[in-house]
Amino acid sequence: MANNETRTKIGTWAGFLFILVWCLLPVVWIISLSFKGPTETAAGSPQFLPKEPTLQNYTDIFNNSDFRDSLVNSFGIAAISTFLSVILATLAAYAIARLEFKGKKLVLSIALAIAMFPVVALVGPLFDLWRTLGLFNTWPGLIIPYMSFTLPLAIWTLSAFFREIPWEMEQAAQVDGATSWQAFRKVIVPLAAPGVFTAAILTFFFAWNEFVLALSLTSTTASRTVPAQLSYFVGPDPFNPPYGQLATASVVVTVPIIIIVLLFQRKIVAGLTSGAVKG
């Protein structure tokens, strides 16, 4: 019995280790690259760890005004898309979970259809449309598509959460003297917080990482986001791209994501609804 348990433990840890190495090796490689000078990255057979670690890449990157602008764009666009998307999705999901109305299934199916639509197929039409409407190369020009592409997932996630919350919660609040809106805001939204944060994180990631639209619907650093901006890091020699700086930029854009995940992780931890009703 004990032997079996030990074996299970060893197996589990071996599995963990394998997955960790598999996932983190590329990340470590990028971090290592970001500390290497240009001579080292250009070497025929580079070694894993930098020989002479340097912070030169980081200084260069932050002195690059284009990169700084695109970082601001990324933050702004992703944050606004997330905010709007989560608010809309919360209201829509609540309606879907709680109200009986005609065409409820239709709304859900259309939402799903939008989520399945390939983004690339929309690049052409959107490009034309945005140029006509004057939205090309503006923040709203990116925020609107990001919102629409993340709404379906957010609605599906949130309506699942709302459905889990017992009806009695709202009814109790209403009997206690709350309006429907107060019951929603003071009882339902706090209870659906894990769902709201999950939806927020997914939306933020999508907007933060999106590349195709960011590249096609922008022309200057007035609205270009980091993933698109990275593709313009060519350097003086087209045959010798600045790998060090590219890696550094990648590290810089990955850090906020990690911070956000760590911050929200606590909120996502389930068990918030335990004890609401006799379980």
Place this chain on the structure above:
Amino acid sequence: MAAIDMRNIVKTYGDGFKAVNDVSIDVQDGEFMILVGPSGCGKSTLLRMIVGLEDITEGEMVIGDKVVNDLAPRDRNLSMVFQNYALYPHLTVYENIAFPLRLAKASDEEIDKKVHIASKTLELDEHLDRKPGNLSGGQRQRVAMGRAIVREADAFLFDEPLSNLDAKLRGQMRSEITRLQKRLGITTVYVTHDQTEAMTLGDRVAVLKRGLLQQLATPRELYENPCNLFVAGFIGSPPMNFLPATVEGTAVKLPFGTVPLPPERAEKAAGKGLLMAGIRPEHFEDASVRADQGAGSTFRAQVDVVEWLGNETYAYIPFEAPPEVEAQLRQLERDLDGESMHTQLIVNLDGASQIRAGEEAEIWVDGTKIHLFDPESGDNLTVDHDHAGRMPALGMKESSKSPNAAG
């Protein structure tokens, strides 16, 4: 505080199903009213119509002197304890209790004062900073009650509040609720499917069956003068025994023998053919233990099973019922959410009784307490109209009943 007057309340669902059908109940100011019945009888629906969580299809709901049919729950000033407590899990016990006050925009000092009064009443002082998730079932129950009593509501509504507690705690909370209600003197409507809760808690009890009010009376009236087979079978534990019977002169012929009836009872049931006799288990006794046998008669029967509980003994005596009575008893079992089992007599004997299982025993039965029911309509033919409260169900199936049946 206020009286609650339900006038001919009807609830019809979209598919035409009438969950509550023409129910009129007047709850007096300060009264403890119980709505009781098996599952699906419409008692919870009725409660939810009082509080406003369910629309009223027809009829008038009057609280105090105001018709509240179209008022939102928050405008009715009632407080409710839900079956699963419905505590807000993200708030502490303090904030849960304070929730109605916060919505009413009370000042912080006032909230603090009232919450502490409520928590003291319910002995929740040491738990105020905890979340509901960390509390035991009984504590959660008390928090739910705290949230109900913290504001000056016109009435309390309870929706099967004890059904999630274990038997011991249920008994304790039952007396807690009674004490609290008597002390606060507030109008209370309490829904339960448990006849013990109905009997012990209520000033008056409304028995419902499939959306229809059967009888509205005090527990004692219900017990002693049930209006029909359904109420008779529902109230009392173990339930009333139902036996095929025919009245001959001033005696009733039962499967075990003939028992003399008081003349006024015999008269009411004379010439009706095959009837159902209802006898409570405690109206039997071991003939060898019973000293005074004046009012009843004895019979001999084969005892199948004996359960000795110390202070009392239950003896089970199987009997054969004629098919029409058998069918009626099966239907009654279904109405009462019961398991259909073989027809048997349950008698409650004194603890001193020496009767053993398998023996033939001499049993005494009190003839003055026998009720006689019409097997077709289920109506109690021997009901004492002056001591049976209101009986809307009586004579529903046969319109040619005595005019004072609605009394």
